[in-house]
Amino acid sequence: MDPSRKRKTRLIVALTCALLLAVALVYTSFSAASEARQPSQLAGAEPGKTYQLTGRVAKGSWEHKGTVHTFRVEDRKGGGPTVDVRYVGQVPDPFREGREIVIDVRKQGAVFEGQPDSLVTKCPSKFTAEPKT
Amino acid sequence: MATAGSICLAAALAICLYGIGASLYGARTGRREYVDSGRRAVYALAGMTVVAMLILQLAFVRSDFAFELVATHSSTTTPLFYRLTAVWSSQEGSLLLWVLLLSLWSSAILYLTRRKLREVAPYATAVLLGFGAFFCALLVFLESPFTTLAAPPVEGTGLNPLLRHPSMMIHPPMLYSGYTLFAVPFAFAIGALITRRLGSEWIRSTRPFTLAAWLFLGIGIMLGARWSYMELGWGGYWAWDPVENASLMPWLTGTAFLHSVMIQEKRGMLKVWNVSLVLATGVLAILGTFLVRSGILQSIHAFGASTLGIPFLVLIGVMIGGSILLVSSRAESLRSEHRLDSLLSREAAFLLNNLVLVALCFVVFWGTFFPLISEAVTGEEASVGPPWFNRYITPLALILVLLSGIGPLIAWRRATVANLRRNFALPIGAAVLVAMVLVAMGVTGSVPALLMFAFAAFVLGALGQELWRGVGARRAMSRDSVPAALVALVRRNRRRYGGYTVHAGIAVLFVGVAASSAFQSQHLVELRPGQTDRVGDYAIKYERPTSRLIAASNGRLERIDLGARLRVRRGDGDAEVVDTYKSYFPSMASDLGAISRFFEGEATSEVGLRAGLRRDLWTAVGPDIGRLQPRIDEGDKVFADASDLSEADRGALLAEALRGLTRSYTDDPPPATFRFIVSPMVSWIWLGGLIVFGGAAIALWPAGARARRPATAAGLARVARELERA
Amino acid sequence: MEIVLVLILVAVAVLAISAPLLAGRRVERGAAGEAARADLEAARDAKYAEIRDAEMDYRTGKLSDADWRALDRQLRREAVELLHALDELDGDAA
Numbered sequence: 026m027d028p029s030r031k032r033k034t035r036l037i038v039a040l041t042c043a044l045l046l047a048v049a050l051v052y053t054s055f056s057a058a059s060e061a062r063q064p065s066q067l068a069g070a071e072p073g074k075t076y077q078l079t080g081r082v083a084k085g086s087w088e089h090k091g092t093v094h095t096f097r098v099e100d101r102k103g104g105g106p107t108v109d110v111r112y113v114g115q116v117p118d119p120f121r122e123g124r125e126i127v128i129d130v131r132k133q134g135a136v137f138e139g140q141p142d143s144l145v146t147k148c149p150s151k152f153t154a155e156p157k158t
Numbered sequence: 159m160a161t162a163g164s165i166c167l168a169a170a171l172a173i174c175l176y177g178i179g180a181s182l183y184g185a186r187t188g189r190r191e192y193v194d195s196g197r198r199a200v201y202a203l204a205g206m207t208v209v210a211m212l213i214l215q216l217a218f219v220r221s222d223f224a225f226e227l228v229a230t231h232s233s234t235t236t237p238l239f240y241r242l243t244a245v246w247s248s249q250e251g252s253l254l255l256w257v258l259l260l261s262l263w264s265s266a267i268l269y270l271t272r273r274k275l276r277e278v279a280p281y282a283t284a285v286l287l288g289f290g291a292f293f294c295a296l297l298v299f300l301e302s303p304f305t306t307l308a309a310p311p312v313e314g315t316g317l318n319p320l321l322r323h324p325s326m327m328i329h330p331p332m333l334y335s336g337y338t339l340f341a342v343p344f345a346f347a348i349g350a351l352i353t354r355r356l357g358s359e360w361i362r363s364t365r366p367f368t369l370a371a372w373l374f375l376g377i378g379i380m381l382g383a384r385w386s387y388m389e390l391g392w393g394g395y396w397a398w399d400p401v402e403n404a405s406l407m408p409w410l411t412g413t414a415f416l417h418s419v420m421i422q423e424k425r426g427m428l429k430v431w432n433v434s435l436v437l438a439t440g441v442l443a444i445l446g447t448f449l450v451r452s453g454i455l456q457s458i459h460a461f462g463a464s465t466l467g468i469p470f471l472v473l474i475g476v477m478i479g480g481s482i483l484l485v486s487s488r489a490e491s492l493r494s495e496h497r498l499d500s501l502l503s504r505e506a507a508f509l510l511n512n513l514v515l516v517a518l519c520f521v522v523f524w525g526t527f528f529p530l531i532s533e534a535v536t537g538e539e540a541s542v543g544p545p546w547f548n549r550y551i552t553p554l555a556l557i558l559v560l561l562s563g564i565g566p567l568i569a570w571r572r573a574t575v576a577n578l579r580r581n582f583a584l585p586i587g588a589a590v591l592v593a594m595v596l597v598a599m600g601v602t603g604s605v606p607a608l609l610m611f612a613f614a615a616f617v618l619g620a621l622g623q624e625l626w627r628g629v630g631a632r633r634a635m636s637r638d639s640v641p642a643a644l645v646a647l648v649r650r651n652r653r654r655y656g657g658y659t660v661h662a663g664i665a666v667l668f669v670g671v672a673a674s675s676a677f678q679s680q681h682l683v684e685l686r687p688g689q690t691d692r693v694g695d696y697a698i699k700y701e702r703p704t705s706r707l708i709a710a711s712n713g714r715l716e717r718i719d720l721g722a723r724l725r726v727r728r729g730d731g732d733a734e735v736v737d738t739y740k741s742y743f744p745s746m747a748s749d750l751g752a753i754s755r756f757f758e759g760e761a762t763s764e765v766g767l768r769a770g771l772r773r774d775l776w777t778a779v780g781p782d783i784g785r786l787q788p789r790i791d792e793g794d795k796v797f798a799d800a801s802d803l804s805e806a807d808r809g810a811l812l813a814e815a816l817r818g819l820t821r822s823y824t825d826d827p828p829p830a831t832f833r834f835i836v837s838p839m840v841s842w843i844w845l846g847g848l849i850v851f852g853g854a855a856i857a858l859w860p861a862g863a864r865a866r867r868p869a870t871a872a873g874l875a876r877v878a879r880e881l882e883r884a
Numbered sequence: 885m886e887i888v889l890v891l892i893l894v895a896v897a898v899l900a901i902s903a904p905l906l907a908g909r910r911v912e913r914g915a916a917g918e919a920a921r922a923d924l925e926a927a928r929d930a931k932y933a934e935i936r937d938a939e940m941d942y943r944t945g946k947l948s949d950a951d952w953r954a955l956d957r958q959l960r961r962e963a964v965e966l967l968h969a970l971d972e973l974d975g976d977a978a
Binding site: 032035039043046047049050051053054055057058059060061077089091092114115116117118119121129142143147148 | 320390392497498517521528529532539540541542543545549550682684761778780782784829831
Binding site for chain 2: 886887889890891893894897900901902903904905907908909918919922923924925926927929930934936937938940941943944945946947948951955
């Protein structure tokens with residue numbers, strides 16, 4: 026094969042690999058992703074489907090017995106419908122009522138079951154004024 | 159004081175704008191004095207920002223709560239070290255740090271190139287000052303660090319205790335040094351494109367800065383990972399969180415650039431690729447700076463939606479648009495001088511390495527921005543988690559490690575096939591041997607991990623062989639002893655052996671990652687004192703609860719520690735004591751009771767760690783303070799009623815009450831929640847990181863005068879003579 | 885008080901920045917050839933590094949004797965071309 030054909034072949038092979046990777050990436054990301062929802066958007070939640078719930082822990086709603094925690098989550102902006110979450114595990118150190126959290130949940134009856142080790146409490150904002158609790 | 163600071167920043171902005179104008183005018187008209195003036199503007203910017211930072215630091219050290227920043231990020235009970243580093247825990251302070259570091263590195267490069275790169279340097283100066291002007295404008299108009307409070311509080315809010323870790327305070331300066339150092343090759347690339355001076359000189363002059371940027375950014379990333387492992391209560395070091403990814407992306411493209419630029423220097427190839435890589439790295443560095451403070455992605459670090467989103471997006475848009483415009487209009491000057499000689503060459507290995515690194519960057523980019531992408535495509539915001547990332551990163555990382563061993567074994571230009579077989583024999587043998595031994599030992603739970611161990615053995619075998627042969631070659635010529643030959647070998651071939659060291663470090667690091675991810679044991683249990691849990695080969699007994707009151711240097715109470723003493727035994731070995739506790743820092747909110755404020759503030763975990771080369775035992779405790787609630791409520795009431803006590807009496811009474819509280823926890827402890835993790839070979843990650851940084855330091859070390867010998871007239875004559883003889 | 889100090893600092897900065905302008909117009913000697921010369925010197929140094937790298941590759945067993953001698957000859961030829969180009973530049977400037 027003369028050099029320029031060799032180069033063209035190499036280029037085509039490389040581009041094809043890149044395309045295959047990109048297609049695999051795109052396809053699996055859309056199927057593996059969990060939708061991000063706030064509590065007000067979870068009204069029509071399908072049981073058994075995992076959602077990424079973001080919101081604020083409602084004041085006065087956090088109860089825990091050993092490793093079983095239950096709390097209510099409301100929209101980030103406050104007000105509106107809340108959802109009940111049950112989480113088995115250790116909550117992260119920054120976890121507090123009134124703080125924003127992110128957690129993967131699945132609907133089970135009237136309660137949303139938190140997936141293990143998926144609870145993330147956002148660092149209380151360093152870059153905006155501390156909300157006076 | 160604050161006004162003085164504001165004047166510094168305003169002057170800095172003016173200096174930046176002047177410098178841009180002077181540099182561009184000097185470049186267009188050829189008037190050298192304006193270019194010199196523009197360069198001096200950069201030095202002046204450095205001076206101004208240093209003074210502004212000093213003023214701010216002084217305010218923190220003195221706990222001057224008239225400064226709003228000090229009042230909201232520090233307190234009198236914050237130790238001095240953290241008071242100094244609290245400056246950049248805020249949006250405003252971190253922006254000031256960014257422009258300070260930018261001005262320092264820019265001054266360094268412009269000083270070093272003041273007699274070189276005459277056509278390119280003025281444009282690079284303008285670009286660097288452009289960044290400076292952007293950040294100064296943010297500081298002057300949107301986020302001033304020097305806002306004052308009309309009624310300064312008596313005590314500040316204090317530094318978020320999660321940040322009270324030495325790693326966490328060096329982490330921002332390291333990261334920002336990385337980002338701002340990457341601005342240097344970016345600026346010079348822009349200058350080279352504008353002036354069509356696309357030869358090797360700008361690359362050579364900026365290389366130390368590119369390497370330093372890569373080193374510092376890498377250190378910053380490692381520190382973040384280590385902090386996550388030690389301080390956050392989950393025992394992991396990487397979560398594919400958007401902010402972690404934001405710092406990783408420019409590092410990946412920077413690594414690709416450092417490799418592919420060698421091809422350009424040798425063969426004049428890949429000019430478009432290289433210039434695109436360095437421009438992309440600069441854009442990703444600014445993107446990283448932006449992501450941390452934009453609030454557009456859900457992240458553990460999402461520091462709230464701020465007003466800076468739009469200006470940063472505009473800057474990034476300008477950078478991307480300008481880059482594409484410049485590269486496409488200079489396509490002629492970017493034509494390759496040669497083609498790839500052979501696929502069996504180090505150049506080809508580098509090319510493959512570049513493709514893998516860019517693929518890695520693309521995966522990280524796609525996964526990080528997926529919430530925005532999916533919202534644009536489907537209208538629903540969706541996110542992907544670590545399992546998705548790991549699915550693609552793992553095979554790519556395996557290929558990358560393998561390549562890092564193959565590269566050193568192949569010659570430049572075109573390898574001799576027969577020699578190739580000989581060179582690969584030992585490393586392949588090492589890999590196969592390690593694989594067989596591991597399989598025989600029963601380490602078969604994870605195929606990717608097994609492959610990674612084998613590939614790492616291949617890499618280390620290849621590098622060991624290279625070192626051995628290099629020393630042998632040196633000794634054949636100079637009759638040095640082995641250590642002397644080694645030192646001389648490395649000194650004369652810093653880039654090569656520095657690079658080899660980095661590759662060795664990466665192999666070690668990935669062995670640690672593979673082992674600790676694939677073979678980890680983790681338990682989350684509730685234990686009463688006296689109970690034992692078994693994790694991995696360890697038997698962990700919760701011996702007794704612990705409690706402590708910690709006072710700050712000024713006598714005020716800094717925090718309460720509640721924890722556990724554990725007695726740990728592995729197999730038949732001796733029992734060891736491991737302490738772990740949770741620290742509770744008081745909240746400054748005025749509506750909380752005197753006692754309960756201690757449990758409504760921030761809490762951090764002090765991990766009980768037994769680190770070793772073969773495995774880490776990681777322990778954390780979550781005390782159940784629910785049982786203490788009645789006593790806390792009672793204490794609040796007592797203090798609310800006793801408001802007529804003097805300050806001193808109140809303090810004494812508070813200390814007594816808290817002592818009683820903590821004693822009640824240890825006297826009658828409720829079951830506590832423990833997380834125990836046994837992670838094999840986690841220390842290899844930190845060790846690998848140190849080796850990588852050592853390698854970078856070797857490569858960065860300035861070559862001595864001896865290495866420049868060929869440049870003398872005698873050297874030139876010799877080259878010509880030898881050619882005639884050949 | 886601090887404000888006065890800072891203002892003095894600003895004044896010093898302004899003086900430092902404008903010093904080159906006050907010194908008057910600087911005559912640039914041979915600026916045009918400067919950039920070309922610098923690029924050639926960088927290319928020459930890179931070529932020397934290539935020659936050394938090739939020798940290292942040979943001595944560590946990656947290249948056969950024949951392959952190395954051929955490569956070394958070619959690289960030295962390329963180096964001499966660069967040296968000639970540099971000489972021409974000097975010739976022009978002289």
